[in-house]
Amino acid sequence: MRAFDAFSGIGGFHEALRSSRNLKGVMVRAAVDSDPACKLVYQRSFGEHGIFFNDIFDIGIGDREGRDLGAVDLIMAGFPCQPFANIGRRGGMDDPRARTFLHLVDILKTYQPKYAVLENVQKLSSFDSGGTYRAVLTALTAAGYHVEPLDLCASDFGVPQQRRRLYFACVHKRFRKLPFKHRLPRRHGRFRTTWHLLEKTMPDQHIVPPMTSRTVFKRNTRWQGDLQIDRVIARPICATMGKWHRANQDNYYSESYVFGPQPTGWGGGRDYRHGEPVRRITPLEGLRLQGFQDDFLRAFEGISNTTAYRLIGNAVAVPVAQSVLEWLLAND
Numbered sequence: 001m002r003a004f005d006a007f008s009g010i011g012g013f014h015e016a017l018r019s020s021r022n023l024k025g026v027m028v029r030a031a032v033d034s035d036p037a038c039k040l041v042y043q044r045s046f047g048e049h050g051i052f053f054n055d056i057f058d059i060g061i062g063d064r065e066g067r068d069l070g071a072v073d074l075i076m077a078g079f080p081c082q083p084f085a086n087i088g089r090r091g092g093m094d095d096p097r098a099r100t101f102l103h104l105v106d107i108l109k110t111y112q113p114k115y116a117v118l119e120n121v122q123k124l125s126s127f128d129s130g131g132t133y134r135a136v137l138t139a140l141t142a143a144g145y146h147v148e149p150l151d152l153c154a155s156d157f158g159v160p161q162q163r164r165r166l167y168f169a170c171v172h173k174r175f176r177k178l179p180f181k182h183r184l185p186r187r188h189g190r191f192r193t194t195w196h197l198l199e200k201t202m203p204d205q206h207i208v209p210p211m212t213s214r215t216v217f218k219r220n221t222r223w224q225g226d227l228q229i230d231r232v233i234a235r236p237i238c239a240t241m242g243k244w245h246r247a248n249q250d251n252y253y254s255e256s257y258v259f260g261p262q263p264t265g266w267g268g269g270r271d272y273r274h275g276e277p278v279r280r281i282t283p284l285e286g287l288r289l290q291g292f293q294d295d296f297l298r299a300f301e302g303i304s305n306t307t308a309y310r311l312i313g314n315a316v317a318v319p320v321a322q323s324v325l326e327w328l329l330a331n332d
Contacts, residue, residue, distance in 0.1 A: 004069060004113070005031035006056060006077035006104060010041045010299070012316030013076035013117070013325075015292060018046075019318065022326050030069060032056050037307050044299035061106040069111055076325075077104055078119040078316045101136070108143040108170075116140075116170040117324055119316055122151060124166055136168070145170040150184065150324065154291075155233050157319040158189025160197070161289045163236040165320065169328045184327045187319055189291065193232045194253070195263050197288040198281075202255055205305070206279040212244050216252070217272040223248055228269035229278055230257040237286055239313030242306035244280070247272065254278045283308040291318030 005014050008031040017023045028046070032053035033039055039052060053059060053067065060066030079101050108116060118140075125133045140147045147170050154163040191197035208216055217227055225248035234251045241250045255277040257263075272278065281289070283305060284297050290312060300308050 001026045001073045002029045002071060003027065003074040003076060004029065004072045004111075006075055006107070007079050007100070008033045008042055009035075009038050009078060009315050010296075010311050011045055012078065012290065012292075012318050013321050014042070014046055015296070015318045016316075016322035016325055019293070020322050020326060023322075023329065026074060026325075026329075029072065032059070035311075037303060037311060041299045041303070041311060045296060056100055056103055056107075059103075059107055061103070061110040069107065072111055072113045073115065075104075075108065075111075075113050075116040076118075076321075077116070078314075079104055102139070105139045105143050108140070108145070112144065112172060114172050114175050115328055116145065116168075117321070117328060118168040118170070119321070120166050120168075122164040122166050125149075125151070140168060140170055144173050146173055152184075152320055152324075154317040154320055156186055157291075157317070157323055158187045159289055159291045159317060159319055160189075160191060160193050160232065161234045161236065161317070163317055165317070167320070167324050169324060171328070185323050187323060189319060191288060193263055193266075194234050194251070194289075195232065195257065195260075197285055198253060198258050199285060200258060202258060202277055202279055203282065206282055208244065208252065208278050208280065213272075213278070215246065216244055217247050220246065225249070226268065227272065229272050230254055231269035232263050232266055233268075234281075234289055237281075237289055237313045239310045241280065241286075241313055242309040251281050252278050253281070283312060286312040290315050291320075291322075 003017065003026050005011065005028050008014065014028050017026050017028065028050060030051040030053065031042060032055065033042065034055050043052065058066055059069050124136070137147055137149070147168050150167040150169060152165060152167055154161045219227060223246060227247040229247060229252040231251060235249065238245065238250060283300060284294065286309065287296055288294070
């Protein structure tokens with residue numbers, strides 16, 4: 001089975017294929033991402049076999065000139081979330097960046113793979129009173145697909161991260177075998193809690209500076225959420241977590257938690273105590289929270305922490321993607 005990894009990022013979908021015993025017959029023959037850092041990490045991790053497009057618009061569709069993608073059976077796409085995410089302008093389909101989704105739909109119409117799996121932020125379902133969500137479903141249906149929307153959280157798939165995402169599992173109508181007869185598989189991961197995946201160290205470069213802590217742990221009525229640190233189940237990893245965001249948005253852990261006993265509860269964390277050493281998560285811990293194996297970190301050699309956080313925060317959670325892919329193909 002030939003797969004196309006659209007908006008590949010660092011390769012969360014590709015890693016899901018590689019780490020699955022049930023998907024060994026699926027080979028990625030092409031990928032695309034416009035971010036040079038993503039391309040570097042991707043090719044270091046998976047090799048330079050196949051085609052790597054630099055832009056989704058380089059792929060030919062219909063009468064539009066471009067490089068031919070060739071025959072594909074599966075398209076995987078974590079299409080850009082900025083038009084729909086909480087953070088940012090939330091322009092929806094009126095955002096110029098939403099053109100990438102519409103071009104992806106045209107690729108589906110042109111190459112008609114049997115399967116497609118698309119991923120985006122959960123807020124897409126509520127943006128514009130559900131109008132954007134309905135537009136996505138309508139576009140995929142018009143492209144010839146039966147669509148099963150899935151609202152999934154990473155913490156249900158073996159990684160301690162409260163990361164909710166929408167997946168659109170698509171089967172071309174000419175292959176329809178719905179309703180699905182198998183249930184979506186849940187899985188157990190390597191790390192039960194954040195305490196289990198944290199490196200037992202407090203690197204100076206990751207400790208919140210004293211002056212910065214005055215902002216990071218200061219409550220602001222304009223921001224939602226609590227300021228708790230030491231969360232047993234992490235908040236969603238943000239692409240901008242290298243910027244020392246407030247504690248209601250990013251994940252911070254104290255020295256007493258990192259070196260302390262295994263937590264017994266499954267709830268949130270606790271309030272920050274002034275003056276205690278607290279650090280952000282490291283790039284390795286970020287990869288673990290997204291379900292990547294530790295050796296994936298080698299692909300980030302020479303890449304700054306700020307860039308690494310951005311790439312990791314934009315990635316697809318590997319165990320969730322793996323479960324969706326296995327489930328979709330098992331129902332064939």
